[in-house]
Amino acid sequence: MLPQIERRVSSPRCEPVRSSGRIRLAAFGRGAEKIVSRSTSAEVRYLNKEWKGRPEPPRIGDAESRRAVTHKRRVAIDDVRGQALDLDTSGFILTRHESTLPSFRKREDVVGIYYEEIGRFVRGLSGADRVFVEGHTVRTEDARGFNAAYARYVHCDYSLADNGADRRDIVERRYDQDLGSGTRWEFAWYNTWQPIDFPAHRNPLAVIDARTLDRDDVVDYWYAGPRARPLPARPGKPTDASLSSMPVFNPRQRFCYFPQMRTDEIMVFKQLDTRPDRAPGCPHTSFDIDAPPDAPPRRSIEVRVVCAFAC
Numbered sequence: 001m002l003p004q005i006e007r008r009v010s011s012p013r014c015e016p017v018r019s020s021g022r023i024r025l026a027a028f029g030r031g032a033e034k035i036v037s038r039s040t041s042a043e044v045r046y047l048n049k050e051w052k053g054r055p056e057p058p059r060i061g062d063a064e065s066r067r068a069v070t071h072k073r074r075v076a077i078d079d080v081r082g083q084a085l086d087l088d089t090s091g092f093i094l095t096r097h098e099s100t101l102p103s104f105r106k107r108e109d110v111v112g113i114y115y116e117e118i119g120r121f122v123r124g125l126s127g128a129d130r131v132f133v134e135g136h137t138v139r140t141e142d143a144r145g146f147n148a149a150y151a152r153y154v155h156c157d158y159s160l161a162d163n164g165a166d167r168r169d170i171v172e173r174r175y176d177q178d179l180g181s182g183t184r185w186e187f188a189w190y191n192t193w194q195p196i197d198f199p200a201h202r203n204p205l206a207v208i209d210a211r212t213l214d215r216d217d218v219v220d221y222w223y224a225g226p227r228a229r230p231l232p233a234r235p236g237k238p239t240d241a242s243l244s245s246m247p248v249f250n251p252r253q254r255f256c257y258f259p260q261m262r263t264d265e266i267m268v269f270k271q272l273d274t275r276p277d278r279a280p281g282c283p284h285t286s287f288d289i290d291a292p293p294d295a296p297p298r299r300s301i302e303v304r305v306v307c308a309f310a311c
């Protein structure tokens with residue numbers, strides 16, 4: 001059984017960042033202060049448009065199959081430090097979180113300490129009644145593993161389609177939890193993303209603002225890479241892949257990022273929400289950005305957290 005995070009007051013270390021975080025240049029005169037935006041552009045991989053409307057979802061399990069169904073497209077990526085964002089509208093935020101864990105290399109330390117921190121932290125942000133930490137991924141400059149390398153295509157981590165799945169049943173079975181018989185529950189899935197070892201000078205994470213995402217542009221696909229979690233076997237459905245989603249390009253979609261994220265900063269972004277009228281989720285990808293030659297590699301830890309809300 002996965003540890004369940006009990007309701008407690010959120011840690012003061014998890015207070016939202018109150019300053020704008022903008023880079024301020026030296027003043028050139030009394031009172032003069034210039035705010036520099038690091039908005040940029042980059043090539044990202046999008047699902048080929050012909051998959052929208054096809055009856056069978058595409059399948060991605062490695063770099064080759066990813067290239068086969070996607071194409072590169074240059075997009076603007078906005079620096080949104082200091083802008084008004086929240087998890088129910090834009091679907092993502094930046095806040096502070098300084099872990100007590102000195103190293104993220106030992107799985108048992110991450111599971112024993114970081115999961116507890118993150119579970120409590122997301123509970124404080126979301127107001128959930130119950131929180132389940134699903135798992136984590138540490139990503140580094142080592143590109144040998146499809147899952148451990150930087151994410152290189154615009155994707156969601158779950159299917160955004162209302163496919164009739166009984167989310168409560170999935171949550172109870174996946175986390176070995178009894179949610180009781182007399183309560184109706186809604187659920188939201190959140191990701192946290194935090195640089196480790198160094199600030200994220202390279203390969204930052206970009207997310208699409210959920211307010212600019214048209215659900216009609218989101219297409220299901222089969223994720224068949226490492227740690228795929230197939231649903232119970234169903235006739236005609238793969239038994240080695242989990243159903244997820246990815247958008248096709250639409251010029252309305254707005255990519256956002258937080259430049260130079262520090263190791264005491266954390267991005268939280270929604271991946272699924274059963275509650276109506278809330279941000280459904282933020283497709284995301286890493287991207288290449290100019291950095292000094294001696295800038296250290298990006299290393300990061302991400303955690304998937306499921307929140308349950310009693311209604």
Ligand SMILES: [Fe+2]
Pocket residue numbers: 151155156157284
């Ligand atoms: Fe992802």
